[in-house]
Amino acid sequence: MVDFEKPELRETPVVPSIKPGVMSHLASHVAKPKIQEPLGYPGELVDNWEQAAVDKLGELKGKYRSLQVFLDSCVFCGACTDKCHYFLGSADPKNMPVARQELLRSVYRRYYTLPGKWFPKLVGARDMNREVLDEWYSYFYQCSECRRCAVFCPLGIDTAEIAMAAREIMDSVGRGQKYSNEVIGKVFKFGNNLGLAVRAVADTLASLEEDVEEETGVKVRFPLDEEGAEVLLMAPSADFFAEPHVDGLIGYGKVFHQAGISWTFSSHAAEGGNFGLFIGSYDNMRRVAVRVREAALDLGVKRIVFGECGHAWRVAYSFLNTLAGPFDFLDPRYPVPQHICEVTYDLMKRGVLKFDKSQNDHMVLTFHDSCNVARASGMGDLADGQFTIPREIIKATCNHFVEMSPSTIRGATFCCGAGGGTLTDELMEIRTRGAVPRMGALQHVTDKHGVTHMVSICAICKSQFSKIMPYFDFDAEMSMGVHQLVSNAIILDKRD
Numbered sequence: 001m002v003d004f005e006k007p008e009l010r011e012t013p014v015v016p017s018i019k020p021g022v023m024s025h026l027a028s029h030v031a032k033p034k035i036q037e038p039l040g041y042p043g044e045l046v047d048n049w050e051q052a053a054v055d056k057l058g059e060l061k062g063k064y065r066s067l068q069v070f071l072d073s074c075v076f077c078g079a080c081t082d083k084c085h086y087f088l089g090s091a092d093p094k095n096m097p098v099a100r101q102e103l104l105r106s107v108y109r110r111y112y113t114l115p116g117k118w119f120p121k122l123v124g125a126r127d128m129n130r131e132v133l134d135e136w137y138s139y140f141y142q143c144s145e146c147r148r149c150a151v152f153c154p155l156g157i158d159t160a161e162i163a164m165a166a167r168e169i170m171d172s173v174g175r176g177q178k179y180s181n182e183v184i185g186k187v188f189k190f191g192n193n194l195g196l197a198v199r200a201v202a203d204t205l206a207s208l209e210e211d212v213e214e215e216t217g218v219k220v221r222f223p224l225d226e227e228g229a230e231v232l233l234m235a236p237s238a239d240f241f242a243e244p245h246v247d248g249l250i251g252y253g254k255v256f257h258q259a260g261i262s263w264t265f266s267s268h269a270a271e272g273g274n275f276g277l278f279i280g281s282y283d284n285m286r287r288v289a290v291r292v293r294e295a296a297l298d299l300g301v302k303r304i305v306f307g308e309c310g311h312a313w314r315v316a317y318s319f320l321n322t323l324a325g326p327f328d329f330l331d332p333r334y335p336v337p338q339h340i341c342e343v344t345y346d347l348m349k350r351g352v353l354k355f356d357k358s359q360n361d362h363m364v365l366t367f368h369d370s371c372n373v374a375r376a377s378g379m380g381d382l383a384d385g386q387f388t389i390p391r392e393i394i395k396a397t398c399n400h401f402v403e404m405s406p407s408t409i410r411g412a413t414f415c416c417g418a419g420g421g422t423l424t425d426e427l428m429e430i431r432t433r434g435a436v437p438r439m440g441a442l443q444h445v446t447d448k449h450g451v452t453h454m455v456s457i458c459a460i461c462k463s464q465f466s467k468i469m470p471y472f473d474f475d476a477e478m479s480m481g482v483h484q485l486v487s488n489a490i491i492l493d494k495r496d
C-alpha cells in the first residue's frame, strides 16, 4: 500500500497547508510504440516536438471554442483552489485546479498572446520545453477529469477539458499514457477494455446462468450475440468477472427476465467504457463508439442500454449520437441510449418489478454519486434525474438508507480518486490521497448512522473503493452497486 501518514478523516475536508512539489515525483508509465501506434500516435517523441506541441495547441483551441474561452477567461479569483480532492488529499499546490490549468495556459500565453510574445517573464509565459512536458505528464495525469472545480468556478471553467487537451497534445507528439492507451488498443483488438477473448466472455455468461438458477431456481438468461433481441446491453467489462461488479450484472439480467425483455451482449462491443474520453481524443472516442452502432445493426436490436459505468454513461448520454448516430433504426419510443437505472426505475414505477426490501436488511446503505454521472449527464425526464433515479431504486430495495454530508454528494460529489485514466497501480499514491475527502464523509456516516455499505453506479468507483478502502480501515466489500441491491431484493417469477 501507500507510504504516507493517513490523515484524520473529517465529514468535510480541511484545507491543508500547501506542500510545494510533494507530488512532483509521480508519473504514469509512458506508452511504448506498440501501444501508441494503433491509436494513430507517434511511437516516441517526434523531431521538433516542441513546435509540434505548440501547433497542436493552436489546432485544438481553434477546433474547440470552449478551450479557447477557458484559456482566456480565468480571473484568478481562487474559488476553485480548495475544490479538488487531489489537492485536499496531497496539499501539492499544483493540484489546485487553477494551478493545473496554468501549466497549459502559461504555454498558450507564450505563443498565442501578444504580452506573452513580447514580455514572457512579466506575464508568466513559458516556452514549451522538456521540463514543461514532464510537468504536464505528471500533473495532467493527476487529474481525474471529475469537473468538481468547474461547479465552483464562477465562469464555469472546466479543468477537465484543459487536461484532456494537454493529454491529446502529448499523445500527438509521442508521449502517451500506457494505461489509457493500452486499454483503448484492447478495445480495438478484443472488443473490451480487459482484452477478454470471446470464449472467456461466453463461458462467464454461461456459468452465471448456472449460478443464478442454482441460487434462485429461476432460469435467468445472460445471452451473447443473440440476433433479434430487443436490447443491446453495453456494460463495463469489469461486470463480467470482478467482485462486486458481477453481482450488478446478475441484477441487470434479473430485471430483464422479470420484465420479459429479451436482451443480449455483443462480442463485437462487449464493453460500455470509452477511454477515448480520458485522453481527449475525438478520433479514438469515435472509433470506440462506432462499435456500439455496428453491434446494434448486426444484431438487429431495438434499444441500447448502458450498465453501471460512469464515464461510459457520460459518453453515451452526451456524445453517442454525435459520434456514431443517427440511431434512427432503433425503436423511437425509447431514448437513445438508456441507462439501466432508467429501465429499472420505469419498470418499478409501472409495478412490473416488485422487491422484498428485507433481503437487504443486513446493511445500512449510503450512496456515492459518481462524477461523470453527477456532473456530465442526466437521467430520465426528471430534472436532476441522475441524482433522484438511483436513490429511488435504492430506497425501493432496502429499508436503511442515509445520505453523506450534502457538500460531498450530488453535484458537489467528491471523486472516488481514480477516474479519468488514473485507475492504475503506479498512481496509487495520488489515488489514495485523492480518496481522503470521500472516505472522510463515509467515516462520518459509519460512525453516526452505522453505515455498512456504500453504493455507486460506476465500475471505476467500485474498483477504486475495493482497493483503497482497507487502507482507511474499511472492509473492501463495503463497496457495491445499485443493481446488486436490486438483485438481492427482486421477486422473480419462474418464467423461461
Ligand code: SF4
Pocket: 083, 084, 085, 086, 095, 096, 097, 100, 142, 143, 144, 145, 146, 147, 148, 149, 150, 159, 160, 163, 415
Ligand atoms: S477536474 Fe477534478 S481532478 Fe481535475 S482539477 Fe478539477 S477537481 Fe481536480
Ligand code: SF4
Pocket: 073, 074, 075, 076, 077, 078, 079, 080, 081, 097, 098, 152, 153, 154, 155, 156, 157
Ligand atoms: S474559480 Fe475559475 S476563474 Fe476562479 S481561479 Fe478557478 S478557474 Fe480561474
